[in-house]
Every structure is written in C-alpha cells, then in structure tokens.
Amino acid sequence: MGAVLEVQGLEAFYGQTQALFGVDFTLERGSITTILGANGAGKTTALRAISALIRTRGRVTLDGRRLDRRSPEAITRLGVAHVPDGRSTFLRLSVADNLRLGAYTRRDRAAVRTDLERIYSYFPVLRERRQQQAGTLSGGEQQMLAIARALMLRPRLMLLDEPSFGLAPLLVQDIFAILRRINRDDGVSILLVEQNARLALDLASDAYLFETGRVVLSGPAAGLRADETVRRVYLGY
Amino acid sequence: MDLFLQQFLSGVAIGGIYALVALAVVMIYQASDHFNFAQGEMAMFSTYVAWSLIAAGLPYWQAFLATILISFAGAVALERIVIRPVEHAPVLNQVIVFIGLLVIFNALAGWLFDYTIKPFPSPFPEQPLFGNPYIGAHELGVIGVTLALLALVFAFLRLTPIGLAMRAAAQNPDSARLVGIRVGWMLALGWGLAAAIGAMAGIMLAPIVFLEPNMMIGTLLYGFAGALLGGIDSPAGAVVGGFLVGVLENLVGAYVPFVGTDLKLTVALALIMLVLLLRPNGLFGRRIVRRV
Numbered sequence: 001m002g003a004v005l006e007v008q009g010l011e012a013f014y015g016q017t018q019a020l021f022g023v024d025f026t027l028e029r030g031s032i033t034t035i036l037g038a039n040g041a042g043k044t045t046a047l048r049a050i051s052a053l054i055r056t057r058g059r060v061t062l063d064g065r066r067l068d069r070r071s072p073e074a075i076t077r078l079g080v081a082h083v084p085d086g087r088s089t090f091l092r093l094s095v096a097d098n099l100r101l102g103a104y105t106r107r108d109r110a111a112v113r114t115d116l117e118r119i120y121s122y123f124p125v126l127r128e129r130r131q132q133q134a135g136t137l138s139g140g141e142q143q144m145l146a147i148a149r150a151l152m153l154r155p156r157l158m159l160l161d162e163p164s165f166g167l168a169p170l171l172v173q174d175i176f177a178i179l180r181r182i183n184r185d186d187g188v189s190i191l192l193v194e195q196n197a198r199l200a201l202d203l204a205s206d207a208y209l210f211e212t213g214r215v216v217l218s219g220p221a222a223g224l225r226a227d228e229t230v231r232r233v234y235l236g237y
Numbered sequence: 238m239d240l241f242l243q244q245f246l247s248g249v250a251i252g253g254i255y256a257l258v259a260l261a262v263v264m265i266y267q268a269s270d271h272f273n274f275a276q277g278e279m280a281m282f283s284t285y286v287a288w289s290l291i292a293a294g295l296p297y298w299q300a301f302l303a304t305i306l307i308s309f310a311g312a313v314a315l316e317r318i319v320i321r322p323v324e325h326a327p328v329l330n331q332v333i334v335f336i337g338l339l340v341i342f343n344a345l346a347g348w349l350f351d352y353t354i355k356p357f358p359s360p361f362p363e364q365p366l367f368g369n370p371y372i373g374a375h376e377l378g379v380i381g382v383t384l385a386l387l388a389l390v391f392a393f394l395r396l397t398p399i400g401l402a403m404r405a406a407a408q409n410p411d412s413a414r415l416v417g418i419r420v421g422w423m424l425a426l427g428w429g430l431a432a433a434i435g436a437m438a439g440i441m442l443a444p445i446v447f448l449e450p451n452m453m454i455g456t457l458l459y460g461f462a463g464a465l466l467g468g469i470d471s472p473a474g475a476v477v478g479g480f481l482v483g484v485l486e487n488l489v490g491a492y493v494p495f496v497g498t499d500l501k502l503t504v505a506l507a508l509i510m511l512v513l514l515l516r517p518n519g520l521f522g523r524r525i526v527r528r529v
Contacts, residue, residue: 051415076417088412090405101405104398105417149416 004029004157004189005050010058012042012049012213019045021213022058027157027206032183032190034200034221036234037210043193044085046210047159050191051075051082062157077105081150085161085193089145091135095126098134098145102152112152119148122178140171147175151182158182158190164199172196176203197234201225209234242371244491245484250376251445252483253383257438258453258460259467259475260390261431266469267407268427269324271331275338277457280435281450282342283308284443285350287436288357297360301440305433312432316425324424346450357443379441386437387476390430394472403427455502459486462505465512467519474521482508 005027012020020042027033035043049056052072060067067075076082081102090098099119103112120127123144129137134145143163150158163179164172176199182188194200200221201207207224209217217224224230258276265273273279283304290300315338323334361378394400406413406423413420438460439453446452459482467478482505490501512519 053411053414071419072414073417073419076415082415084411084415088409088415090408090412092408093401093405097401097405100398101401101413101416101418104402153416 002029003027004063005191006059006061007046007050008059010046010049010056010060012045013055014045019054019213020049020056023210023213023215025208025215025218027189027191030183030187030189031206032179032192032204033206033208034192034194034204035208035210036194036197036200036224036230038234039195040212041210042213043210044161045213047082047084047161047191047193050159051080076153079153079156080159081153081155081157082159083146083150083161083163085165089134089137089142089149092133094131095134095137095145096130098149099126099130099152102149103154105153111154115152115154119151122151122181123148140167140175143167143175147178151186151188155188158188160190160192162193162195164194164196172199179203197230201235239371240491241488244487246372247376248484248487249480250372250379250483251487252463252480253380254438254442254456254479255459255463255483256476256479257383257386257434257441258456259463259479260387260472261435261438262460262464263469263472263475264427264431264434266464267472268403268424271328271335272461273338273431274332274335274457275342276431276435277453277460278339278342278346279308279312279432280439280456281453282346283432283436284357284439284448284452285346287440288350288355288443288448291358297358301360304440305436308432308436309429313425313429315432316428320424320428321421324421343450350450352450355448357440357448359444375444382437382441386434390434391473393430399426455505458502458509459483459505462508462512465509465519468522469519471519471521474519477521478519 003026007023007025010020010023011018023046035046037043045054048054050060050067052067052070052075056068058068062078062080065078067078090101099116103115106112125141126145126148129141134142137145147163160179163175167175179190180203183190192200192204201224204221207218207221208215209224209230217227217230225235258280261276262272265271265276286307287300287304290303291297295303319334319338323331359375359378361374364374394404402413402418403423403426406418406420410420438456442456443452460479463479463482464475465478466481467474467476485508486501486504489496489504490498496504
C-alpha cells in the first residue's frame with residue numbers, strides 16, 4: 001500500500017495571516033481520509049495548500065513527487081482533482097462542456113469518451129441536462145457536476161471540500177454512496193473535508209481533527225468516533 | 238431611398254471595423270475585467286507595420302498576413318512582459334499601465350514614421366463591384382473580410398478545445414487552474430487574438446481615413462460604444478453593437494441636420510452615456526441565470 005500523499009510541516013498564509021501551523025498527515029493509497037474540524041480550523045486551507053492555490057511552506061509529496069512549488073495546473077496534471085467548496089463549476093458553459101474541461105489535460109481521447117459514459121451512468125441527471133448551462137442546475141446537481149468533472153481527470157487523488165454543504169440529506173446520501181463506489185471500483189484515494197462529522201467518519205477509514213490550523217487528534221475513523229471529545233463536540237450526543 | 242441605402246451600407250462597412258475593435262476590447266475585458274485603452278493605438282501601430290512591409294516590396298496579402306502574425310506575437314509578449322507583473326495590482330495601477338501603453342505606441346509611431354498623413358493601399362479595385370451604385374469596392378471588401386474574420390474567431394472560441402479553455406479561464410480562473418488550464422497563457426492568447434483582430438481593423442480602416450498616428454482614436458471610441466451597446470461581456474453582442482453604432486452614426490450624420498460630419502463623434506459618446514444610464518448590461522449583456 002504505502003502513502004499516496006504525505007504532508008510534512010505544512011504552513012499556509014493568506015497575505016500576512018498564517019492559517020496552518022506545521023500540519024503533518026498522510027493518506028494511504030486507495031483510502032478515504034477525512035479532515036474534521038470547526039469553521040476556521042483550516043480544513044479548506046489544507047486542501048488549497050495542497051493544490052498550491054495559496055502561499056505555503058513545508059513539504060507535500062504525491063507518490064514521492066514534490067507538489068509544493070508547483071503551480072495548481074501542474075498539480076492537476078499529476079492527477080490531483082480538487083473539488084472546491086461552493087459553486088466551482090463554469091456557470092455559463094454547458095454541462096457537457098464542463099465535463100469536457102475536466103479531461104482538458106488528457107490526450108487519450110477514446111478513454112475520455114468511455115469515461116464520460118461511465119460518469120453519466122453514475123449521475124444520470126447530468127446526462128439529461130448535458131446541454132443546459134451549469135448555472136441553471138440546482139445546488140445538488142452542481143455539486144454532482146463538480147465531482148463528475150473531477151472524475152473526468154481520472155485522478156489518483158481527489159480533494160473534496162464539503163460535498164454535503166447545503167444539500168438535502170437524501171441527496172447527500174446519494175453523493176456519499178457514489179464517492180464510496182468511486183473509491184472502491186476506481187481505486188481513487190480521497191481526502192475529504194467535512195463539517196458533517198458523522199457522515200465523514202462513516203465513509204472514511206482514517207481521520208484528522210483540526211483546531212485553529214493544527215492537527216489535534218488523528219487515527220482510524222472508528223477510534224475518533226469513539227473518542228469522548230469528538231463525540232460530544234462534533235457528533236453531538 | 239438611394240441615399241438611405243448608400244448611407245446604410247457604408248454604415249455597415251464602417252460598423253464592421255467598429256465591430257472588430259469592439260470584439261478586441263471585449264476579448265481582453267472578459268478575461269481580465271479591464272478595458273484595454275491602448276487597443277486602438279496597438280492597431281494603429283500594426284497598420285504601420287503593414288505599411289512598412291508593403292513599402293519594403295511585399296505583396297499586399299503577404300504583408301497583411303505577416304502583420305497579423307507579428308501583432309499576435311507582439312501582443313503575447315507584451316502581456317507576458319508588461320501586463321503580467323501588474324495582474325494583481327489595484328485597478329488604478331492597471332488603468333495607468335494601459336494609458337501608458339496608449340501614449341507610448343502613439344509617440345513611438347510618430348517618432349518612427351513621423352506625423353505626416355500617408356495614403357494606405359486597398360486590396361480591392363477602385364471601381365464599384367458589379368457596377369452597383371450603392372457601395373464602393375473597398376467598403377464591400379471590408380464587410381467581407383470582417384464577416385470572414387468574425388466567423389473564424391467564433392469557430393475558434395466555440396469549436397476548439399483551446400477556445401473552450403479560454404472561455405473557461407475567463408469565467409472562473411480558479412476552477413480553470415484546477416482542471417489544468419494554464420490561465421496566464423490563456424490571457425496572453427487573448428491579448429494576441431485581440432491585437433490580431435485590431436490589426437485587421439486598422440488595415441481595413443487606413444485606406445478610408447489615411448494612415449497617421451491618431452487614426453484610431455475616434456474608432457476606439459466607436460468600438461467602446463459598440464462593445465457597451467452590445468454588452469461588454471458578450472463577444473457576439475459586441476459585434477452586433479459595433480455594426481449598430483456604424484449604421485447609426487452614418488444615418489444620424491446624414492439625416493439629422495445639425496449633426497453632420499462635425500458632431501458624428503458626439504453620437505458615439507452620447508450613445509455610451511445612454512447605454513450606461515439606461516441599460517448598463519448592454520443589449521445582449523448577461524444577467525446570469527442561476528438557481529439557489
């Protein structure tokens with residue numbers, strides 16, 4: 001197995017403000033790992049730091065290759081698909097064009113076509129709406145589109161930022177079922193940032209708990225679920 | 238009726254040139270949210286390049302193509318070297334850079350080629366085509382060249398992967414980076430295309446107004462008016478706006494007695510004011526449709 005992603009001493013900055021203070025974590029190949037924490041704990045920042053969307057210090061490696069000091073587009077080309085939070089789709093382009101852009105860096109056209117069919121089978125509603133502007137989709141459909149677009153890269157690592165945010169519970173279940181399937185069938189490693197700790201801990205095998213830009217707790221998801229503090233503060237029972 | 242048709246058609250011809258300038262302006266505006274005030278002067282400078290190549294003995298169409306390539310490459314370099322360092326600077330700094338470019342290109346043209354007015358050849362015959370009394374051959378040629386170019390640009394933007402990537406980069410730069418698009422180069426490409434389109438506008442305009450360093454100033458204003466009228470974030474709208482401004486300017490000049498040729502430019506400025514007051518999105522501007 002081994003680690004697909006290793007992060008050592010990661011610091012991140014928004015202008016002069018430091019948001020991560022020497023974070024370490026690893027993600028086993030083929031696993032789903034989740035980062036939990038309250039608002040402002042630095043979860044989103046960690047993903048943005050891995051994708052080099054913000055200024056960082058420290059060491060990030062993907063299969064032994066350094067990611068820090070590369071540009072976001074170069075990191076994407078190495079097979080890291082980042083699904084940012086909120087509306088990250090191209091609102092004025094069609095659903096089909098959004099998906100096509102997901103495979104922008106790929107040259108294996110025949111495989112892209114079969115992947116597109118496979119992804120439409122995961123998300124049938126996207127096939128129905130493929131000619132529609134992404135901006136006219138509902139929130140849940142846009143989230144599906146964002147995930148589907150990331151899959152078009154055929155990533156080895158997916159960074160998912162709050163895929164459940166603002167969605168109806170049933171839809172969230174659907175999306176998490178699809179994530180599980182992508183992980184199991186396609187062997188995509190997933191780093192999942194979530195506010196909904198219960199869902200995330202059910203899906204993930206490993207978990208990290210962030211507080212104010214630091215890792216305060218880590219281990220197997222089952223262990224965190226049993227932890228007294230996590231249970232009270234983040235699971236709420 | 239004859240006068241009307243004449244005025245209308247020559248409005249369409251000149252409107253085609255405005256449409257090109259408007260399209261050039263919109264290409265950069267879409268990608269960076271800035272008006273390139275130097276667009277006209279860059280086009281004027283390109284026209285001087287064409288003039289020099291023709292004077293050096295190159296056949297017209299070869300000079301035409303060479304100028305477009307030189308303009309494209311020059312603008313890509315300009316974006317990488319001059320614009321890129323101020324990409325994240327405050328708006329005012331960027332505006333000053335654009336104005337600086339405007340002044341530099343204007344002065345450079347005056348210094349290299351002096352300020353005397355030069356005739357510029359037209360590739361089209363002097364006699365009206367098909368013996369029609371309504372429109373000169375050059376004007377008809379301008380319309381043809383404009384339409385061909387517009388078709389090419391839109392085919393590029395709509396049908397090619399690079400065109401799609403350019404549109405994506407303009408809409409959402411962060412997401413574009415995350416799918417692997419080199420957004421910086423897309424912006425440079427936009428500059429290159431805008432300059433190439435502008436060069437064509439300059440070359441088509443020069444036989445009508447003659448070649449001199451200030452030849453594009455009025456045209457740039459008409460181009461702005463067209464872009465605003467059509468909708469500053471819509472390339473197709475900008476093109477339609479450019480044609481409308483050309484026709485409107487000609488008809489108002491011909492039929493409204495006190496306007497004549499002297500106040501034609503005022504028409505453009507009044508139009509800009511009206512659009513900004515009444516319909517800031519322009520005719521085809523987007524109010525984004527979204528569901529929450």
